[in-house]
Amino acid sequence: MQLRDALDDYKRHTGHATRFPGERRTVTGRFSGGEGRLVHVDADGELRDFGHPLTGLTGLVRSRVGLAVGDELTWLDEVATEQRYVGDTTLIETVHETDYGTVTRHDATIGDAHLTRAAVDVGDDGHANVDPADLSLVVYARFAPDGRDDRVGQLRYDDAVEVYHADERDFLASDTGFSDLRGQLPATFPELLDDAPTDLPRDRDGDRYEEERLSGEVVADVPFEDGVATVGTLLTDREETTREAARDRLAELFDALDDPDALAAAAAETTPSVPESVPARESVVADLRVLSLLSAESGLRIAGPDFDPFYATSGGYGYTWFRDDAEISTFALDADDRLGLGLDDWHARSAEMYVATQRPDGSWPHRVWPRNGALAPGWANARIEDGPDVDYQADQTGSVIAYLAQARAGGVDVEGLDRTLVAALAGLDETLADDGRPVVCQNAWEDSAGRFAHTTATFLEAYSELALHGDGLDAGALDPDGDLDPDALPDDLAGHARDQATRVYDALDDLWVPERGCYALRETPEGAIDDRLDSSTLSLASAHRSFDALGGVEGDGGDGNRAGDGGETGAVDPERLDRLVSHVETVVDGLAHESDEIAGLIRYEGDGWRRAGQRSEKVWTVSTAWGANACAELAVLLADHDDPRAAELVERARHLLAHVSPGGALCEPTTFLPEQFFDDGTPDSATPLGWPHAIRLATVALLDDELPQFADRAVADD
Template sequence: MDKNKTKLPGGVIGNSRMLAAVSPQGELIRLFWPHIDFPQNAAQIHAGILIQHPCADPELLWFHEDIWQHSQTYLENSNILVTTHYSPELGLKVTQEDFVHPQYDVLIRNFNIENLNCKKFFGSFACYNHMKVNDMERYNTVLYLKETDSFLHYFNNIYFMLGSSRNPMGFQCGSPKGKDSPLIFLKKGLPAGRKYSNGISASAALWDLGYISENWTENITLFLAAGETQEKAEEIFEKIKSRDIKELRSEALQHWENYLKAGRSLYLQDGLINKLFKRSLLMLRLLNDKDSGAFIASPEFDPYYEQSGGYGYCWPRDSVFTAWALSLAGHESTAENFYYFGAQVQRKDGLWSQRYYAAGTTAPCWGDQLDETGIMLWGIRQHYLTTGNYNFLLKMWDTVKKAAEALKGKIDSRTFLPQPSFDIWEDFYGISTYTTAAVIAGLKAALNTAVELKEEKLITTRAEDLEKLCRSIRMALDNFMWNKTEEYYIRGLINGLPDKTVDSSTLGLIFPFKIIDYEDEKAQKIIHAVEKHLTCEITGGIKRYQGDEYIKGNPWILITLWLSICYFLTGSRNKAKKYFMWSVKHRNHLDLFAEQIDKLSGRPAWALPLAWSHVMFILAVLLMEGENLIDKN
C-alpha cells in the first residue's frame, strides 16, 4: 500500500493537465495525469546521490531524507518549485527545481549539485521510480529502451517515459518487493542491467558524477514525459530532453508571468498581500482541469478514505466560489469554462450531483446537496453580471431552466422549505439554513435571468409565480430557522425538529447570498453567534460548528475569512482585519492555504492547498480593494 497515502504536500506544480505534489523535503509524492484528479501514477519516486567510500560499501543518500537541511520556495510569479538540500557534514548543497512544462505534459526535475568544502569523493546521481500507472500497481510494465536510454512505464493507455539528456552508467528493472528490486542494486552501486519487469514494477538508474572535488559543481536534469501511446510519450521526451534547461525554465516563467498579467492588478495592498494574491491565482490555475474546465477542491491525499471522503473531486459549490473569484480577478474565460462543464454534467432531472471527476463522470457520492444546484444558478447569474457576456447567458438558458424547475419541485408545498438533503458540510441530513438560503438565491437568479432574456416562463413555471415562491421560502426561513429566544439562526431542522447548533454556514445569509441586508440587526446577530461560539480558544480562528469532531474540530481558514468578509460588509473593519490577518499568518512556508489549522500547534492540518481557502482570500482582498461583489443586480 502507498506509504504516501495521507501525506500532505509542501507544494504542487503542474500545467492544468498534469498535477504533481511535492513534499516539503522535495520528494515527489503524487503525480496525476491525464487529468489533475485521476489517476494518481506515483508510488515512490526518489532522487539522491551515491557516494563511493574507499574500502567500504557505497552510501546511498536520498535528497528527501533527514540527513539534509531542507528549504523550499517558488520562483517569483511562477509555479516553479525550488527545494534546497544542504548537508554540513558532507559539505554538499543540492538545488532542485521541479516544474511541468506549460505546453508539453512532461515533468522536469533539475538538480544542481555543489561541493562547498574540501572533502573529495567519487559519486553518482541515483534515481528510483516505483510507478503505479493508472492508479494500478498490478499489471504495470517497465522497459528499459536502449535506443532512447530511458525507462518506459505503462499500463493500458497511459505511458510514462523517464530519463535524462545524459546516458546512465547503469540501470535496473524489477519488482520493488522481489530479489531483483532495483533498490537492492542501487544500494550496492551495481545495477544489473535487467531491461524489463511486469506486475508490480520499478526502475532505477545511476549517472556518473565522477570525482567530486572542492568547489565542484555538476548539473543533471530528469524528464518524465506522459502520453496516450508509447509514440506520443517518446515524441515529447525526445523533443524536451534535447533542449537547454535554461530555455525550458524561461518558457515556464514566461507562461506564468503572462497568466498573471492577463488578470487584475492590485493597487491598495502591500507587498505581502499582493504576493499572496498572485500565489492564490497561480494555485487555482493548477487546480483547474484545462481539458474539461472542472476545478478540484485539493490534490487528493486521502485516496483510501481513511479520514475523509476524499478531496480530489469537483464540487459544484466550491467551484462556483472559485469561478466567481477568478472572474472578478480578470480570468473570465477560465471561470466560464467551468459553467460549460457544469452544463454538460447536469443530470436529466435538472439537479447536480454532490461531486464529479474532472473528466465529467459522477464521483463517489453519499447523497444530494440541494445547495449545490442553488448556487450553480446563482453563480451563472453572477458570472453574467461580472462579465456582461450576453451570449454566455443565452448558452446557459436551457441549463438554468432545468435546474430552476428541479429546485421548484424540491420545495415542500406545506412548509415552503426545501426537502431534506445533505448540508454544506456533508454530515448533516435535514433542512439546513444555508441550503434554504442557497435555494432562495438560486431561484431568484433564475427569475432574473428569465427577465433579462425576456422569457415569460421557464418550462412550466411562470416568472411571476417563481417570484411568489421565492418570497414564500424567504418567509419560511425566518419562521422555522430564526431562534427568537436566543436571536440567531439555527443550523436547521432534522425530522421537523430544530437543531439549535450554531453553524458558521449561516454566514451565507449575509455573504454571498445577501438574504439578510448588511444593515439588518439580524446580520449582527449571525456574526455575533458565530464568533462567540465557534472561536478556537487556543489558536484563534473559527470552527465549522459546535461539536465538530472532524479532524479534531480544528479552525478553518476559509471560515475565518468568511467571518472577516461579513465583518467588512457590515462595517466592522477592525474585526475584519483581525480575522483576515489571522488567516494570512497561518499560510504554509510556500504561501499556500490549507483547509484547517491544528487547534493545538497552529500549523496547517489538512487538505493543502485548498482551493476554497484561496478563493475566500481573493474575495476578501477584492473587497478591500473596493470591489462591489454582490450588489451589481
C-alpha cells in the same frame, strides 16, 4: 498512492497524535502544475503525482533523489533543506545542504511533463573535498501506469526508460543520459507483513532477474555535466502520443528549458499574471496559483489534493463538488470584476462545464471527475437513484444557479446557458417546500440531514440572482419531451424568481432562535430545531446582499456584480438587518477558538471529525475565511443602508482575514491554506484546499473595492 504505500505509512504513523495512518500528506512542500499534471514536491524533495483526477494519468507514486560520490550515497530527503516558489510562478526551488556540496533543485511541471534540474556546488564552504567528476544524481522513481503496481513492464532506450501497463505510458529520461539503470519489484509479501516499514529502494538483487523489467520501479544514476543534471518525466496515453513523440517531447524540453530562468518563464504560463497594483498582492498571487493548480483543462477543479485515496478517514477530495466549484467560480468572477485579473477564460469554461453536466431534472450530481465531468463515486446521488431527496445536496444546485446568473450578466456567453438556467430554476422549485424553505436533504458538510439554514441561504441567493439577471429567460428553451414541463413555469421567469426569493426570505423567520440571537443550524428531519452554531450559516450575509438588490434593481449596471448599487430602497427590512448583525456576530464569537499556536473559527459546535486525541473541535480555514467574508458582505449591506454598524463589521472582517492571510496563523509558509489545524498548530487534511483560497481572494477584493472608507481600521492578527 498504492496499497503498499498506505500500509507502509500505517506502520510508520499508527498511534501518532496528529497524523492519521495510511495517508499521503501534502501539508508540507509545494505543488507545481496548472490545468494538467499536478506534482507535489515535498519539503524534503520527494516527488509524487496527484493529478489523476485532472488528467486520468497516475504517474509517479513515490520517488527519492540522492547525491552519489563514488559508492557513497546521500539521500537528499535526509539533509537540511529549504524550499520556495520562484516569484509568482509554480517553479519550485529546493536547496539541499550535503557534506559534499550544495544541491539546488528547480522543479517545474509543464503540461504532462515534469523537469527536475539539479545544480551542485562543491566549493570550499565547509564541504568535503571531492572531484565533481565523481558525482552523480541518483533517482529512484516508482510509476503506476493505469493506477497499477502489478503487471507493469519497462522498455529501455538509449535516452529514456518507459514504464507501461495498458493505456498509460510513463517516461523517465535525463538530459545527460544514464550511467546506470536498474529496476526492482515492489514490497514483497513478507515485507508487507513485517511490523517494520520498508526502506526503499533496496540494493540490487542479482537473483531476481525479472525485477529489472517487470515493475514500475526504476533506479537511475544520472551524470552531471558542468555541475548540472536534469531529469524529466512524461505521462502519456498510448492512443494520443507515440513512443517516438514522447521521447522527442522530452528532448525538446531539455533543450529549451536548460536554465532556471527558462523554467521560470515556462512555469509562469500556467498561472494568471497579477497586476502590480493589486491590493494584498502576495495573497492574490497565492490564491490564483492554488486555483490554477487544482484545475483540469476542462475548467473544473478538484476540492484539494487527494491525501486519502483509500477513504481511510474521509470520503476523498480528488473530485469536483458543484457547491465548492460554483462558489469558487463566483468568488473568482467577483474578484476579477473588482481587480481586473483577466480570468475570462476561467469563467467561460466553468459555465460550459456546468451546462454540460446538468442532469435532466435541472440538478447537478454529487461529484464528478473534473477532467471530463463524468459521474464520480459519491453518496448523495438520490436524484439519479430515484430516491428521496434526503440523500441529495440541494445547495449545490443553488450555488451553480447563482454563478451562472452572474456570469450571464457579466457577459459570459456559452451555448445552452439560458436553457440550463431555466431547467435549474424548475429543479430548484421542485425542492422548495410549501412553507418556503428547502426540503429535507444533506448539508454542506455532508454529515447530516435536515432543512438547513445554509441550504436556505443558497436558495435565497439563487432566486435573487435569477431575479436580478434573468431578463429574457424563456421556459420555451426547455426540451418539450424532456424531464421538465415548460408549461409548468410562468411566462415571467425573472418575476417568478423574485417571488420565490421573497418566499424564502420570509420563511427564514422559522429558523430564528431568539434565545441565542441567531438562525438555527437546521430543522431536523423529525421537526425539531437544532440551534447549534454553524459556520455555513454565515452564507446568509451574501444571500441577503443579493436579495437586497431586488429593492433597487434598476440601479444594477449589468456588469454581473451581484448587488448592483443597491439603489435607495434595498429589499432587506430593518428587523432583518438587526437579526443578520446579531447572527453573524453570534456565530463568529461563538465559533472562535484560540490556542497558543493558532486562532480561527471551528466548523460547528460539536464537530468531532478528525480530532484524533484532541478534545475540542478543530479550527478550519474555510470557516475562518467564511467568517471574514460574511463580515465584509454584511458591512457592505449595512453601508448601503447608511448603518453605522458597518465599521465594526469591517474590523471583524479584517481581523479574521488576517488569520488566513500570508503571515497569519492559519496560512502555511508555503502560502497554502490547509483545511484544518490541530491546537498545537499542526496542519491537517487536504492541503491546499481551493475553497478558502477563493473566499480569501474575493474578500480581499471586496474590502478594497466596496469599503475603502474603512481601510485605515485594519486590525493586527493577535
